[in-house]
Amino acid sequence: MDILKYIELVFSDYTLRTITLGTAILGAATGMLGSFAVLRKQSLLGDAISHAALPGIALAFLITGAKDSNVLLLGALISGLIGTFWIRGIITKTHIKSDTALGLILSLFFGFGMLLLTFIQKQPNANQAGLDKYLFGQAATLVEKDVWVMALVTGICLIVLLLFWKEFKILLFDADFTKTLGFNTKTIDVLITTFIVLAIVLGLQTVGVVLMSAMLLAPAAAARQWTNSLGKMVFLAAVFGALSGVFGTAVSATQNNLSTGPVIVIIASVFVLVSFVFSPSRGLLFKQIRFIKNRRDLKLNKTLAFMYHIAKTHDNIAHPHTTKILNNFQGFTKGTLQKLVHKNYVTLDGNMWSLTKEGFNAASSLYNQQQSNE
Amino acid sequence: MLLQAYIINNKVMSNAQIEIQIIASIAAIACAIPGTFLVLRKMAMISDAISHSILPGIVIGFFITQDLNSPLLILLAAVTGIITVILVEYIQKTGLVKEDTAIGLVFPALFSMGVIMIAKNANDVHLDVDAVLLGELAFAPFDRLVVSNIDLGPKSLWVIGSILILSIGLLFAFFKELKVSTFDTGLAASLGFSPAILHYGLMSISSVTTVGAFDAVGAILVVALMIAPAATAYLLTNNLKRMLLYAVGFGVFSAISGYWVAHWLDASIAGSITTMLGIIFLLVYLFAPNKGIIAVLYREKQQRTEVSLLTFLLHLKNHTEERERNVNHLNEHINWQKVRSKTVLDLAFKNNMIVIKNKIVSLTDKGDAFTTKAIDYIITNKDTQIEYMKDDFFLFRG
Numbered sequence: 040m041d042i043l044k045y046i047e048l049v050f051s052d053y054t055l056r057t058i059t060l061g062t063a064i065l066g067a068a069t070g071m072l073g074s075f076a077v078l079r080k081q082s083l084l085g086d087a088i089s090h091a092a093l094p095g096i097a098l099a100f101l102i103t104g105a106k107d108s109n110v111l112l113l114g115a116l117i118s119g120l121i122g123t124f125w126i127r128g129i130i131t132k133t134h135i136k137s138d139t140a141l142g143l144i145l146s147l148f149f150g151f152g153m154l155l156l157t158f159i160q161k162q163p164n165a166n167q168a169g170l171d172k173y174l175f176g177q178a179a180t181l182v183e184k185d186v187w188v189m190a191l192v193t194g195i196c197l198i199v200l201l202l203f204w205k206e207f208k209i210l211l212f213d214a215d216f217t218k219t220l221g222f223n224t225k226t227i228d229v230l231i232t233t234f235i236v237l238a239i240v241l242g243l244q245t246v247g248v249v250l251m252s253a254m255l256l257a258p259a260a261a262a263r264q265w266t267n268s269l270g271k272m273v274f275l276a277a278v279f280g281a282l283s284g285v286f287g288t289a290v291s292a293t294q295n296n297l298s299t300g301p302v303i304v305i306i307a308s309v310f311v312l313v314s315f316v317f318s319p320s321r322g323l324l325f326k327q328i329r330f331i332k333n334r335r336d337l338k339l340n341k342t343l344a345f346m347y348h349i350a351k352t353h354d355n356i357a358h359p360h361t362t363k364i365l366n367n368f369q370g371f372t373k374g375t376l377q378k379l380v381h382k383n384y385v386t387l388d389g390n391m392w393s394l395t396k397e398g399f400n401a402a403s404s405l406y407n408q409q410q411s412n413e
Numbered sequence: 414m415l416l417q418a419y420i421i422n423n424k425v426m427s428n429a430q431i432e433i434q435i436i437a438s439i440a441a442i443a444c445a446i447p448g449t450f451l452v453l454r455k456m457a458m459i460s461d462a463i464s465h466s467i468l469p470g471i472v473i474g475f476f477i478t479q480d481l482n483s484p485l486l487i488l489l490a491a492v493t494g495i496i497t498v499i500l501v502e503y504i505q506k507t508g509l510v511k512e513d514t515a516i517g518l519v520f521p522a523l524f525s526m527g528v529i530m531i532a533k534n535a536n537d538v539h540l541d542v543d544a545v546l547l548g549e550l551a552f553a554p555f556d557r558l559v560v561s562n563i564d565l566g567p568k569s570l571w572v573i574g575s576i577l578i579l580s581i582g583l584l585f586a587f588f589k590e591l592k593v594s595t596f597d598t599g600l601a602a603s604l605g606f607s608p609a610i611l612h613y614g615l616m617s618i619s620s621v622t623t624v625g626a627f628d629a630v631g632a633i634l635v636v637a638l639m640i641a642p643a644a645t646a647y648l649l650t651n652n653l654k655r656m657l658l659y660a661v662g663f664g665v666f667s668a669i670s671g672y673w674v675a676h677w678l679d680a681s682i683a684g685s686i687t688t689m690l691g692i693i694f695l696l697v698y699l700f701a702p703n704k705g706i707i708a709v710l711y712r713e714k715q716q717r718t719e720v721s722l723l724t725f726l727l728h729l730k731n732h733t734e735e736r737e738r739n740v741n742h743l744n745e746h747i748n749w750q751k752v753r754s755k756t757v758l759d760l761a762f763k764n765n766m767i768v769i770k771n772k773i774v775s776l777t778d779k780g781d782a783f784t785t786k787a788i789d790y791i792i793t794n795k796d797t798q799i800e801y802m803k804d805d806f807f808l809f810r811g
Contacts, residue, residue: 150687
């Protein structure tokens with residue numbers, strides 16, 4: 040199927056349009072809020088929360104017997120919040136470290152959730168066919184109503200984020216300072232954590248419990264590589280998240296047997312990989328290029344300094360020397376010599392080289408420059 | 414009770430039931446050993462990452478061998494686990510993201526690849542993601558190891574049993590090295606134990622255990638069996654050997670009790686073992702003698718009273734004039750609630766620190782000496798002084 044046809048189909052086909060819109064909104068919301076999770080060093084909290092939401096879904100079903108996704112998500116929200124605050128309690132009140140607390144709540148809640156799910160499956164009135172989808176997510180089950188709920192929640196998140204932007208930002212970078220300024224840090228903290236839980240819960244139906252954490256992390260981690268400004272990062276993360284959703288849906292819709300969740304995660308991971316490698320300021324590629332360039336400059340300067348020390352011993356600085364004496368020196372290569380000639384620091388005459396006036400001055404101020412740099 | 418009830422009901426447990434419990438218990442022991450060290454080394458989430466990211470390794474191994482219990486598959490999956498660790502460490506080293514983000518990025522990507530691989534070959538692969546996540550303990554006894562027509566028991570029992578023997582052997586051989594490097598990496602390195610070898614050794618054992626236990630009990634239960642018993646034991650003791658023993662005990666107990674709960678509810682065995690682990694952790698978290706939440710809250714309350722007492726005594730010592738030491742005045746001056754002032758006063762009385770005459774509170778000799786000592790400590794702030802202070806505080810508590 041070619042791309043144009045697919046795009047046409049997105050606008051004409053109800054299911055495809057709903058799913059694309061849903062995953063895009065979801066990606067934007069998780070990207071936005073994920074930025075905060077990543078910067079607060081709570082990356083794995085998302086993983087714990089999404090797993091902790093499972094028993095909530097099962098319990099909500101057991102209690103109400105309803106398959107309405109909003110009721111189930113409410114259960115997920117409550118149990119996600121309980122998990123989050125229990126993790127907090129463990130970290131602050133006992134000497135168990137945060138990683139253990141996260142892993143503990145994650146596995147215990149999830150195990151309990153699985154117990155409940157298998158228990159529900161054995162029930163006689165089990166119209167439970169819908170619950171399994173929360174494990175890996177089934178974007179195909181999204182209906183227009185779900186998308187509206189997502190859009191609504193994302194809208195509220197956005198409004199609150201804009202309203203309390205200053206508070207969120209300051210809490211993120213200097214919590215102690217925030218406290219001294221008289222902000223109620225606890226409330227801000229609870230607010231942002233609640234929104235993170237909310238975003239995760241929203242994604243459960245689409246991406247599933249197991250992979251939800253990647254939706255939170257990957258767009259934010261990718262966005263982090265391109266900017267140092269929080270505003271830009273949140274925006275970029277939202278864009279990356281939305282794009283992962285759209286592309287992921289496109290790939291899984293055009294292939295057989297591919298569930299949307301894993302594909303979206305793979306696409307988001309590709310965004311991360313590309314950002315890691317190609318980001319101009321932090322990326323690995325440009326870092327390596329800069330590293331090589333610096334090493335070349337250093338070699339050039341080393342050659343120049345070596346020449347300077349030889350030339351210094353002669354009355355006439357332009358006194359020619361053979362290139363042979365440079366050979367036992369590490370910094371020397373044919374290339375560096377050519378570069379020095381190009382810079383007009385050195386003149387070459389067959390096998391003989393001599394420093395120019397300019398080169399001599401540059402070399403003599405080489406050390407001074409370095410000192411002034413320090 | 415439950416167990417007895419069932420024995421009475423069914424007269425005897427069937428062979429398969431006993432075998433399931435043995436497999437679960439051995440898996441619990443095999444997980445508790447590396448788990449204890451992972452918890453102490455603050456690497457608990459690595460086990461979560463490994464348990465997810467070995468999926469592509471298992472899938473590829475399964476394509477090749479067509480047998481979930483083949484050693485080659487276990488080896489391949491374990492290699493994937495180690496690759497995960499190396500990848501996470503590489504990303505951390507680039508400094509582009511924080512440590513935990515690196516973990517969170519790597520394992521969902523690998524897990525997704527595994528899921529997609531399964532989905533794309535769904536027709537010719539008898540492997541399903543639910544089974545990988547949850548395991549199928551109930552079916553474990555039916556996949557038997559038969560050598561020249563002799564039934565040697567379930568395959569997964571052999572797999573997890575040999576992993577357990579391996580890790581117990583390594584534990585005894587390298588206990589000292591593991592202990593030192595866990596608590597003091599610098600010392601271990603200076604003594605000549607390579608931290609890298611120990612680190613990757615532990616990671617390899619964790620990966621192998623995860624893979625081995627995984628087929629029987631599933632990815633999630635592996636993580637729970639590694640972390641939960643160790644964390645629960647950590648709340649009860651500070652001794653490494655005891656912690657290992659407790660962790661093994663908790664693991665086995667929840668494996669067996671979890672099996673019977675599952676039997677009773679007719680639900681997932683893995684899920685109910687995890688739930689038992691959760692219940693045990695919750696109980697210990699609440700009631701552990703020193704580190705449980707109730708003990709901690711009680712201690713915090715005690716300390717608050719003790720600090721209040723100190724403030725109160727200092728106030729008395731500072732003011733020789735009777736007006737400042739009048740009972741009514743004290744109430745409004747220090748601005749405590751009635752109840753709290755009463756607790757503090759009672760405590761002071763019990764320790765013979767104060768006397769009240771005509772509504773005037775004054776320090777006794779003992780109280781005076783104590784307050785002087787306290788001031789001395791506050792001014793000089795030397796550690797030697799605080800040791801005596803601590804003894805004095807314990808007096809109050811008794």
